[in-house]
Amino acid sequence: MKRLFTVTALLAGLAFNFAAQAEELSVMTSGGFTAAYKILGPKFAAATGNTLTTSLGPSMGKAPEAIPNRLARGEHADVVIMVGYALDELIKQGKVDPASRVELADSRIGMVVREGAVKPDISSVDGLKNTLLDAQSVAYSDSASGVYIEQQLFKKLGIEDQLKPKAKMIARIPVGSVVATGDYQLGFQQVSELLPVPGVSFVAKIPESVQSVTRFAAGIPVKAEHPEEAKALLAYLAAPAAQADVQATGLDSVKR
Numbered sequence: 001m002k003r004l005f006t007v008t009a010l011l012a013g014l015a016f017n018f019a020a021q022a023e024e025l026s027v028m029t030s031g032g033f034t035a036a037y038k039i040l041g042p043k044f045a046a047a048t049g050n051t052l053t054t055s056l057g058p059s060m061g062k063a064p065e066a067i068p069n070r071l072a073r074g075e076h077a078d079v080v081i082m083v084g085y086a087l088d089e090l091i092k093q094g095k096v097d098p099a100s101r102v103e104l105a106d107s108r109i110g111m112v113v114r115e116g117a118v119k120p121d122i123s124s125v126d127g128l129k130n131t132l133l134d135a136q137s138v139a140y141s142d143s144a145s146g147v148y149i150e151q152q153l154f155k156k157l158g159i160e161d162q163l164k165p166k167a168k169m170i171a172r173i174p175v176g177s178v179v180a181t182g183d184y185q186l187g188f189q190q191v192s193e194l195l196p197v198p199g200v201s202f203v204a205k206i207p208e209s210v211q212s213v214t215r216f217a218a219g220i221p222v223k224a225e226h227p228e229e230a231k232a233l234l235a236y237l238a239a240p241a242a243q244a245d246v247q248a249t250g251l252d253s254v255k256r
Contacts (some may be wrong), residue, residue: 022049023226025233028067029081030059031143031174032107032190033216035249037081037237044236050229058143059083063172071095077221078230081237083144084215091219097227100220102234105251107214109145110191112176112200117185119203128206129157131186138167139175139184141193146170148212149188156210176200190214191250216251 029037034056041052055075057065059082064070067082068090080087080096081104090096111122122128132138132154140146146169154160154167170178179187180199187200194202205211218237220230236242243253 022051023229024051024053025078025226025229026053026055026076027079027081027233028055028057028070028075028077030057030067030083030086030216031141031193032083032214033081033104033192033218033251035192035196036105036242036246036251039245039249040237040242044233047236048229048232050233052233058172059086060144061142061171063142065172071221076223076225078224078226079218079220079233081216081218084217086144087217087219090221094222096219096221097224098219100227100231100234102218102238103254103256104216104218104238105246105254107145107190107192107216107251108205108211109149109188110194110205110250111203112179112187112189112194112197113185113203114179114182115199115201117201119201122204122206125157125207125210128210129159132157133159133162135186136166137184138163138186138188139170139178140167140188141175141190142169142171143190144214145188145190145212146175152212153206153210195250213252215254 045052057067057070059067067080091098113119120131122131140149150169154163174193174197175187175189176194176197178184191205218234220227224230246253
């Protein structure tokens with residue numbers, strides 16, 4: 001209740017202060033929290049009068065769009081939303097204020113098939129293993145979930161050698177998109193990144209005993225132009241009132 005009051009009071013103050021002069025915040029966000037951000041961001045803007053300019057990119061990797069690479073090139077940001085351990089690395093590098101770190105949500109890995117295809121049973125580890133072995137092709141992302149699948153999940157299931165010829169990491173685009181076109185039979189990615197993709201059917205999350213939970217967090221770069229407004233945005237995204245929208249996108253709320 002105290003936290004909710006604090007966020008409400010902060011937003012009320014911002015709305016009053018920015019009635020005469022709204023600010024434009026630059027936000028960089030990675031895939032897993034993007035669906036929730038697209039719902040909550042406009043609500044924050046409406047409550048405060050500020051506007052949000054958003055850049056999308058992965059939390060890590062060699063792609064030019066990756067958030068660490070954007071910052072390294074000198075691109076401006078007031079807020080970065082990304083995988084927690086990738087954010088921690090930016091904090092260690094002195095690029096993000098450590099005191100600004102806010103926990104946002106937990107993300108789990110799920111699976112999709114092409115719309116209209118039979119949904120296999122992956123509710124058990126054996127079911128998941130057999131589904132992977134029977135599949136003609138498997139796609140997974142180039143971010144945190146895909147790294148886990150490629151480096152750990154296949155090994156845990158004892159099927160690494162069998163999957164190598166038919167499993168591929170998909171760079172830059174949603175995994176669901178290549179399943180929707182029929183290029184791949186199964187697609188694995190964080191649930192929040194699978195649900196918005198048209199042309200696929202969500203099957204389920206992978207079993208909890210072999211699941212990898214990715215924490216999404218946010219922070220304020222040390223060179224942010226609007227740190228107070230950025231702080232208000234982070235408080236809004238993490239507030240209890242935001243959790244219904246967060247959960248609706250396939251994410252799990254952080255236990256506080």
